[in-house]
Amino acid sequence: MSQGFDLRRIDRRIIFLLVLIAVVWPLIAPLRLPMDVSPPVQRLYDRIEEIPAGSIVMLAGDYSPDTMPELQPMTETFIRHAFRNDLRLVVACLWPASPPLVERALLPLAEEFGKVEGVDYVNLGYMAGGTVTLLGMGASIPNTFPTDYGGTPVRDIPLMQEVENFDDIAFVMEVSAGTPGTREWVQQVQSRYRVSLGSGTTAVGAPNFYPYVQSGQLVGLLGGLKGAAEYETLLEYPGDATKGMDAQSVVHALIVVFIILGNIAYFAARRRERAEAR
Amino acid sequence: MGTLIWTTIGAILTLSVYSFLYKDNPFYKFAEHLVVGISAGYYLVIYYYNFIDPNVVTPVFQLRLGDQAIGFGSGAWWLALIPGLLGLLLYTRFFPRVAWVARWSLGIYVGGYAGLGISPVMQARVIEQIGANALPLTSVTNVLIVVGLLGTLAYFFFSMKHKGILGALARVGIVFLMVGFGASFGYTVMSRISLLIGRVSFLLHDWLQVV
Amino acid sequence: MRREIPLAITFLIGVFMLVDFFVPHHGVSAAAEEMKQWGTIVIAASILLGVGNLIRVHFRKIRRKSDGWGYSIMTLASMAVMLYFGGPWGTIEEGSAFNWMFLNMQVPLQSTMFSLLAFFIASAAYRAFRLRSAEAGLLLIAAIIVMLGRVPLGQFLTRGLPEKATLPWLTETIMAYPNMAAFRGILMGAALGVMAMGLRIILGIERSYLGGEK
């Protein structure tokens, strides 16, 4: 009993070390663990792939810093997707906190893909009014957002010359943390103007919106960090979401292994004790 | 630059706390005593500015200036004095002869919240549960819920010996409790890992800027 | 007398708050609101008791030079600094020194201590989940299923299987039924405990919190 290595008395610092490695490693070098893509994410991706290059798509960022960990990866991946497929991008936000968050993802990516502000993309910033603003965009986007985030009159922006209302938008990606958000976009915009609409929401919020996916009002839905990770997988660009999910997968697996080891040790020891008892 | 300094401080403190995982050590002791001191000062100040000043000091003094401003948007100015006095009463415990007065404020506080707590608890955890669990045993899931609930409640029977039917039910209850505990243990792992990921990316991204 | 007055107060306030829940009349709810506010004030005022205790304990440690007294100086010093920055001559606005110290020292310290749980939850699992008995087995199996079912890996492991055999499905089922049933039971029992205790407090039967008999 006393002699020999006893797994039950394994120094828990070894466990701590393994956990640390399991978390740090994927963050530094993405593992790209196999990930099954759920249908709503696949459909979203396929729909965007169908859009002919040069078309104009819209990103509606409706979230605030507290939900960034979950939603920012979606914003980044969508912008990357749009730029990769040479789609032109219009950003419009119903949440005051969103424009800077979107900007944070937009500018580096624009640089990476050599996109020109005002020609390939424009950030219209934030407009108050929620539903009223959405209806306004249905009539005239330039009138609803008179100036862009930088203060430039929208009528003077080249890209916006081609955008009057939703008829000119091939696809809308709504990244939403609450209200006004996905529900308003479906009820006010999708149902009225038959816009092709996709959405990314927090894991908590997602269940409320799957019905819209069933009914086809949403072409697809990204639910929480997992949805974002699946989207990144499809884009073959492992970002923060993938890294996060990788780390989660590894640690969860690691803990399961710990549990199994612990039990092997436990039974081995019990057998030994029985043997000694005899 | 300023941010770099603060980030570095934050990083050093973060590492000092993690050093605890190896063993108790001066860095951890430092971090521990630091945070205790800071939070003590923090709460002292915040409690004053957020509660005492706006709700007691300001109203009372405003009145003295002849302003009609009053307590918490209701009642008369002296209403603002009452909580102030109640707060002061707590300190009578340092004067043995009147120490017992300190119980008045405690009485008000505890009694008030005891009364306040009862009805919502009755509503959310008993009444609405009756509605939610009045399930005909027509589906597997309903059976699971009803049996599980009965068993757990049986386990919490105190005034009878756990024998016979009650004993059997109580054992079922334990089974459900164990499954429940195991499940929510596993369910919590994810959020705890996220916390660690958050700190690690603070170290790697914000501080070292390697990823 | 010394005991009766506080108990009488407790009773009156308790009953009033109990009634408030059933009476939509604004007069009642306004009064109740006011009293709730009083509660928060009492608590806020009490913080000085706590800090006083903290100072006393550490001061004695320092005076007696009992081991670790150096750290006690740390505690008192950092508290003094916070009080200095936050005092009447200081400010607690965004960007103030007070705010900076909170954001860059207390917040990281606290969230790091919180994140220690990632390690402890692993070591606890390793140690505690042993097949000692049938019950322990259930604990263990439920935990493993849910742990795997929550991550892409789990989804991957059971790909291709009929939906009702996949880990994600099992996870949701366990969370939605046995888990929920058990917790409803605990909550319901606990609720009765709370209400009985609450009643005893209001009636003055339960008075331990007032410092036992006297």
Add this chain to the structure above:
Amino acid sequence: MERTCVALAVAALLTVSLAGTAGAQEAPVEEALLDAAPPDSVAPAAPGALAARDYLDSNDAGDKIELDWELSPDDGEGSCDVVAYRLWRSQSASSPGELVTELSPGQTHYVDQNLEPGAQYYYSITAYDGTNESAPIACAPVSGRVNLFQTTRLSILVLMAVFFALVLIFTKLAERGAELFVRRIPGLNAIEEAVGRATEMGRPVLYVPGIGEIDNIMTIASLTILSHVAKITARYETPLIVPTARAVVMSAAEEVVKQAYAEVGQPDAYNPDNIRYLSDAQFAFAGAVNGIMLREKPAANLYMGAFWAESLLLAETGFEAGAIQVAGTAMVSQLPFFVTSCDFTLMGEELYAASAYLSREPKLLGGLKGSDWMKVVTIALMALGAILNFMGFESFVNWFQTQ
């Protein structure tokens, strides 16, 4: 057709919503009109009859009024230029008073809130096309009725009465000396063993009353248990360390422990330095308690009361320090962690039962018996509800749907 109608309406509505905002936005407003609806000078037809009544007759504070009206003929059809309904409220019949709100086309219902209870109000409504407003449609003056009882909560009151009755009856019986059995609660005996062990080892006992405020019933229960534990440690002259996260709990704990030591005739053994306030900050507190565990090496750690995420931080460190650990909480989310890392755990109601059990006061035991019977009542009601539901009488269960 429907499309353009909305477009017109919206363009005009923009003139409403943007008018009066920064000068920079005035130009686009003009354009909006050019692009969309040329402003006509004809007011839309007025909406149909407006009806106002006290809201939800019996359960509000009399500060809400419910309004219904019929659509204007020009809403969505006719000249199709209604962009908003404007609802006006006044204290006198003569003036239209103040604009309450603008409602988008198609709506026919609104609940006006935060009114002065019992006061009389005159409402009128108009249709608006962005420039012209129809003639107002008024309705009879109305006032919210102040209510004294929330009928949707009747079921709560009834069951509460039943429960209190049960508790009081059994308490009385107990006082009359009726013998009440209470099953033994394993965790409780464990407490005594733990303290005993600490004494043998000549090491202190650590008692953490949770981080709940004293208004949390779990904390009160914990203080009751504390007074019991303190009596044991006083007899054994074992040091008892009580770290707290709330100042009021700290001072209450001081009273409790001091009293307990006095009761067993050991007033001098009481050491005020062992009842400590550490920090209101959750993890600062947890960190400091961990420090105590590792440096003052208590042989028994008792966690009783309301715990949140810090539960596992404490219990794992305590285990590593080799202490016997007994926990007790009704905090469902933390039970799994205590159960897995402590030697014994008082689960949920057991925590409250413990205080009664320890005191052995018949009064308190009566409460336990009452709770048990309440369980029977609830189970019976659920069964009954299930049966009635099955037979199609939902009204019984609906009675338990409260607000």
